[in-house]
Structures are given as structure tokens and as C-alpha cells.
Amino acid sequence: MQKRHIHKKALELLFYLTIILIFIMPIVSLVRMSFKLDNGYGLANYIELLQNPRAIQAIKNTVFISVGAAVISLVIGTAMAILVAYTNLKRKRFMEILVLAPFVIPSYIITLSWSRFTMTEGFLNRSLRLLALPAIDIYTLPGIVFILGICNAPLVYLITVNMLRKIPRDMEWAAKVSGYDTRETMLKINLKLVSPALVSGGILAFLAALDNFSVPAFLGISSGIPVLSTYIYEKAISFGPNSFHMAAALSIILAVIALSGTVLQSKLLTKNMGLESIKEDYSIRIHLPPKIRIYTEWGCISILTFINIAPIIVMIASSFLKTYGAKFRVENLSLENFKFVFTNRGVLQSIGNSILLAFITCFVCILIGTAVAYLKVRRNTKSVMLLESGASLTYAIPGIVLSLSMIFYWTMVPNVYGTIKILLIAYVTRYLILQIKGSTTAILAVDPALEEAAGASGIGRLKKWRKILAPLLLKQTLSSSFLIFVSALTEVTLSSMLSAAGTKTIGLTIFNLQQAGNYNLSMAMSATTVALLFFGYLGFFLLEKWQAINAAEKKRAFGFLYKSRGHAKNIKNCERSSYEHFDQEYN
Numbered sequence: 001m002q003k004r005h006i007h008k009k010a011l012e013l014l015f016y017l018t019i020i021l022i023f024i025m026p027i028v029s030l031v032r033m034s035f036k037l038d039n040g041y042g043l044a045n046y047i048e049l050l051q052n053p054r055a056i057q058a059i060k061n062t063v064f065i066s067v068g069a070a071v072i073s074l075v076i077g078t079a080m081a082i083l084v085a086y087t088n089l090k091r092k093r094f095m096e097i098l099v100l101a102p103f104v105i106p107s108y109i110i111t112l113s114w115s116r117f118t119m120t121e122g123f124l125n126r127s128l129r130l131l132a133l134p135a136i137d138i139y140t141l142p143g144i145v146f147i148l149g150i151c152n153a154p155l156v157y158l159i160t161v162n163m164l165r166k167i168p169r170d171m172e173w174a175a176k177v178s179g180y181d182t183r184e185t186m187l188k189i190n191l192k193l194v195s196p197a198l199v200s201g202g203i204l205a206f207l208a209a210l211d212n213f214s215v216p217a218f219l220g221i222s223s224g225i226p227v228l229s230t231y232i233y234e235k236a237i238s239f240g241p242n243s244f245h246m247a248a249a250l251s252i253i254l255a256v257i258a259l260s261g262t263v264l265q266s267k268l269l270t271k272n273m274g275l276e277s278i279k280e281d282y283s284i285r286i287h288l289p290p291k292i293r294i295y296t297e298w299g300c301i302s303i304l305t306f307i308n309i310a311p312i313i314v315m316i317a318s319s320f321l322k323t324y325g326a327k328f329r330v331e332n333l334s335l336e337n338f339k340f341v342f343t344n345r346g347v348l349q350s351i352g353n354s355i356l357l358a359f360i361t362c363f364v365c366i367l368i369g370t371a372v373a374y375l376k377v378r379r380n381t382k383s384v385m386l387l388e389s390g391a392s393l394t395y396a397i398p399g400i401v402l403s404l405s406m407i408f409y410w411t412m413v414p415n416v417y418g419t420i421k422i423l424l425i426a427y428v429t430r431y432l433i434l435q436i437k438g439s440t441t442a443i444l445a446v447d448p449a450l451e452e453a454a455g456a457s458g459i460g461r462l463k464k465w466r467k468i469l470a471p472l473l474l475k476q477t478l479s480s481s482f483l484i485f486v487s488a489l490t491e492v493t494l495s496s497m498l499s500a501a502g503t504k505t506i507g508l509t510i511f512n513l514q515q516a517g518n519y520n521l522s523m524a525m526s527a528t529t530v531a532l533l534f535f536g537y538l539g540f541f542l543l544e545k546w547q548a549i550n551a552a553e554k555k556r557a558f559g560f561l562y563k564s565r566g567h568a569k570n571i572k573n574c575e576r577s578s579y580e581h582f583d584q585e586y587n
Helices: 002-035 044-050 053-086 092-104 107-117 123-130 141-165 169-177 182-193 195-211 214-220 228-238 243-270 290-318 336-343 345-379 382-396 399-410 420-444 448-456 461-489 493-498 506-515 519-549 551-557 569-586
Strands: none
Touching (some): 002 382, 002 420, 044 243, 053 092, 053 195, 053 243, 182 195, 243 382, 345 461, 399 493
């Protein structure tokens, strides 16, 4: 017994050590590097940065861009959430797809599409000049703000629309009995109750803009507009005197801003915890007159299509042009750009790397994330709390900061830096928390009585997971892992710093083609990526449909629990409650 206790303590100590080495030590290495000087340690790196005009400008640009983008995201996300949640508009599902499109498509592809959409001799700017209106140039500070604003609007929408539906109708009725009209009720009741979610969504959009590397890199590097993420990238790749020390100091400044925003956002979310347990109400609360309804509906569809869909269509069409900026004529069309994508060895290798990394990252995150979630929910194990905190930290800090910390730490380990291993480690540490959160939600929905009934029936742990828990957790687990798969497949920030010659990814290849001026090739690569995402989401949708169709068969698969004999009456009652849970789960 004592020997078993020692083994348990040894395993627990090894687990803690692994967490510290993988999640904590890279950040510690980054902090240490930021204070490192030629003759010791000190604050000289930070002092030099605060006296550097370009560093100060990068900080100012970062704050301006992040705040401006958050405001745009807040306006778009909140307006669409109110219209979808409360009004009698038709085609809400289609509008929701249009709103969420930037959530599916990587921000660097949206940036490329808008750069083609707003080119100087393009249709849009020529039309604006004919109307005596100023042309649009997205290679500017307002252009970066606009692109990030539309990219992060889905974050605000997703948080707000659910909270709006959870506000009880009786509070609105009480307000109207007190003499409030619909507008006053919305302002003084609904929006006031949901204000913590609105502010939380705004902060989340701010953090997403702060973390984004691709949009400022695609639009700002060539225009001489520095932000913290691109300035860190420039310092890290310059290999000048003290360049890594300066990059580390910049990373700490960026990480402090991001973590402060994350803490504030978490506190605001707790204020909405009272609404979490309320069931969503999908009934119509604002009845628009027929004409206003039609104008609002088609106005929203038109605006969202123009912002989120039209540039993508133009980009895909432009990928078939022989030369960048040529007119859309039959003689100018060619498949040469796609021939390059599907025959170039480097491009094919980058696609293979991204797909391989995405699949392995998903697999590892599913195994570890689901195990951690189970121990957290069922056993309340303290050690997994530390792992969850470490995973939350690596997700909360900006990607450029995490990649720099990986460089400083993993260069000390042989045969890791410069290989695909470091990308896999970075992806798992970056996205593991998403799987932990998703699997936690799934496990909380499974009645513990089901496991008790299985144990009383003599079923072992392995069979319990294979026959009972795995089928129940499959849908939610796949939903979380699919988000990880898409994020890993299209990632560019980590790979921009960690990739070597043979480990380039899809996102980095598109970035390199764009920076080299090969716009048509980068658009063909982007169009291919959009096609991969489309078929991926289509496959996931069909899988969900297949699961719904086979729900009855899955219920019958658990009938063996009811064939057990000789159990006490309380065990039978436990099984009965478990089976009722199946009915709720699949019907």
C-alpha cells in the first residue's frame, strides 16, 4: 500500500514537472531574456525601447488599431445580434452565416481579398471616382482598423446574441406596464442587463485585434505602419545587436496588455453568470412593419454580402487572371496560378505540413483535453487545474509572444527548434485550452448516474469509455476539435517565427508570396485554402446530420445496460434515470 502511494506521488510530481517545463518555462525564458544585458540583468532594454520613437509609434498604433477595430466589431456585432435575436426578420439563418463568415475565413485571406477589391484601378474605386467620392486605400491605418473590425465582429455577435435571448420576457412586460415603449425597454432593460456581455465582447474584439499579426503584417509592413506584433517580428528576424532582447521586452509589454484585458473580460463575464442558467427564448420581441422589415432585411443582407462575401468572390475570380490587375476578359484567364499551387514542391509541402499538423494537433488535444476535463469534472483533481491554468496562459498571450518564448526555450533542447516538432508543440500548447473547455461542457452534460450504472453492471473503464462516454461526448468533442483543426490549418503567426526551410505552412506560404509581390499566386493559394475550408465544414455538417439520423441506433447500442440481472432496485432506478438522459441527449 505504501509502495503504491509512493508511485502515485512520483507520477503526480512528474505530471507537475511536465506542466512547468512545457507551459511555464518558455514564458519564464522570455521574461528572463527581456531583462538580460551584456553584463548581467537590468531594465536597460525597456528604457531603450521607451526612448525609441519607432517603438513608441508601434505602441500608439497598436492601441489605436485595437480600440478602433473593437468599436467597429461592437457596432456590427451588437446591431446584428439585436436584429437576429429580437426582430421578425426572415432569412435570419442566412444573415447569421454572412455575419460569421469572417470567423471561418482566415484574416489574412480577408485582407488579400480586400486588397484586390480596393485596388486603384479596380471596379470599386473606379465607381467611387465616377461618383466624385474618395477612393479606398486599405494600406493605411484606417484600412487596418476596418479589416480587423469586420474580422472580429463575429466574436461580439456570438457573445451578445445568446445573452439577449436569455433576458426574461416578464421583465419587458413589466417595463411596458410601467409605461416604457419598445425603444425605452430595449435601452433601459435589455441592453442594460446585457451590458457586461457587450463590454466583454468589445474587450474580446480588442484582444483579438491586439493578437492579430497577419492583417498588420500584410497591410502595414509595406506601408511603414509598425504595430507591436510586426515590430517584434522585425526585431526577431533582424539578428542585430540586442535584437532578441528588444523583441523579448516588446513581447512582455504586449503580453501585459493582453493579460490585463483577459482578466478584465473574465470579470465582466462573471456578471452575466445569472443569465447562464436561463433557457434561450427564440420568440419575436420586436415586430417591424412590413416595409421596414423588408428594407432592413435586404439592407443587412446587401451590406454583409458587400463586406464579407464580395471581396472573397473578387479574389477567387482574380486568381484565374494571368497578371495582377488585368481586366476580366476571356483572353486574360488562365489556370497557370493553380498549376503552380498544385505542382510546386514547396507549396505542396506547405499544404501537407499544415494538414499533418492540424490532424496531429487535434488528436493530441482530444486525448489530453478530454482526459483533463474528465478529471476536472469527476475527480476535481488539483493537478489538472494547474494544467488548465498553463493552457489558458499560453492561449491568452498573443501568438507572436508565444512563438518568441518557444524560440528562447526550445533552442536549448536538441533536435526540436528548426523542425516540425516545435510547431506541433506550439500548436498543442496554444489550442489545448479550447479542447479542455469543449470537453468540460460535454462531460457536464453526461449524467454521472450512467457511469454508476455501468460500474454496477461490471463494465470496466476501457469498455465504459468505448461503449458509453465516447459516443456521448463525440459531438461536442468534434466541435471543439474542428475549431482547433481550422485554426491549426490556417495559422500564420506561430509559423512565421518557428518554421524552417522544410516546415513552412499554408499561411506562411501565402504571406511570403504576398510579401514577394506574387499577388496572383497568393490569391490562388488563398482560393485553394477557402475550398479546403468549405469542404471541411461541409464534411463536418454531413457528419452531424449522420449522427442525428443514427441517434436511435446509438440508443439501442446501450441496451446492454438493461440486460444485467440481479441488481438492486436502486441500481435499476439509476439506470432508468440514465436512459432518460439518453432521450434528452438524442431527441
